Amino acid sequence: MRFTDWATRVLLISLMFMALIVVLLIGRATKLQHNPITSHTSYPRVTAWSQYPQAQFQSAKYLENKSQVVLKSPVKTNKAVARYITTQAFAHYRPNYQVASVDPSNYGERYAQDVNGVPVNNQPIIVLHETGYSASSAVNFFQVAHNDETVQASYHALIKLDGTVVYLVPPEKRAFGAANSVFDGSEGVETVQTNPHLPPSVNNFAYHVSLETPPDSYDSSSQQTHSGYTEAQYNSLAWLIAQSQVRNDRITTHRLVDRSGKKVDPINFDGHKFLNLLNTYRQVRPIYRVSN
DSSP: OOHHHHHHHHHHHHHHHHHHHHHHHHHHHHHHHHSOOOOGGGSOOOOOGGGSOOOOOTTSOOOGGGGGOOOOOSSOOOEEEEEEEEOHHHHHOOOOEEEOOOOGGGEEEOOSBOTTSOBOOOOOEEEEEEOSSOHHHHHHHHTSOOOOTTTOOOOSEEEOTTOOEEEOSOTTEEEOOOSSBOEEETTEEEOBOOOTTSOOBSGGGEEEEEEOOOGGGTTOOSGGGOOOOOHHHHHHHHHHHTTSOOOGGGEEEHHHHBOSSOOOOSTTOOHHHHHHHHHHHEEEEEEEEOOO
8 A cells, every 4th residue: 555545544534533523522512502501509508517616626736827817819809798717715725525426316417498398598506505414424315316306316516514525416417406496586587397297496507516514403494503614614615616607696595596495504604704705716807709
């Protein structure tokens, strides 16, 4: 075979492959035109669980200057919003921690719709509790499977008397911390029914954290007979919540959200002390976004 004949055949084969590729590309473009990709914004927005406190472990390295970082935009902006950042005090506080597994029957998923199919997009709240008895008794209860939906219960985190933070349910999951409950805040009454057989509750958008009850206050139901919580507990609670983007006015108690009339915890809780500590562990800093 002469070289010119061989070169001609190679050229023809190459042209055929190129034509095939062009046909395939045109077909793909036509398919995309008739079947456009659906934007994520068309789906109901689920509560942003990343705004809740995240697990911080002792093995993590805290850089002191890292706590002072403010997010900056590389372009000109003129619309300011606020964001919490942690402080030097947060970086220096090192509570002990534990991780305890919870039986899957005692927590669930956060829903994007209620039982009627209505989209829900409540902003996060934090609900404060107390255990009633020892921390170990609460953890033991959460680790036992419960088929009865009326007794299933859990917290996202628990703080022992010595300030140890016990991580229980991941923040992206729905802990069963409050049954019949409603949050009455600046944006109105908020509650979500996710089970047709149970009353609506705040669980779908709440992060539940509990303080261990002091031994001399077991079964106590009044401030007069409740000895209160330790300094270590207040510090660890403020440290934990400082990691969140939940506003102060969306931090509440089990007593305030309860609608059964039976919950009074956390008893003898010093809200002023807690907020003062919280404000030392986090601060509001402006960040900027491009105006629409």
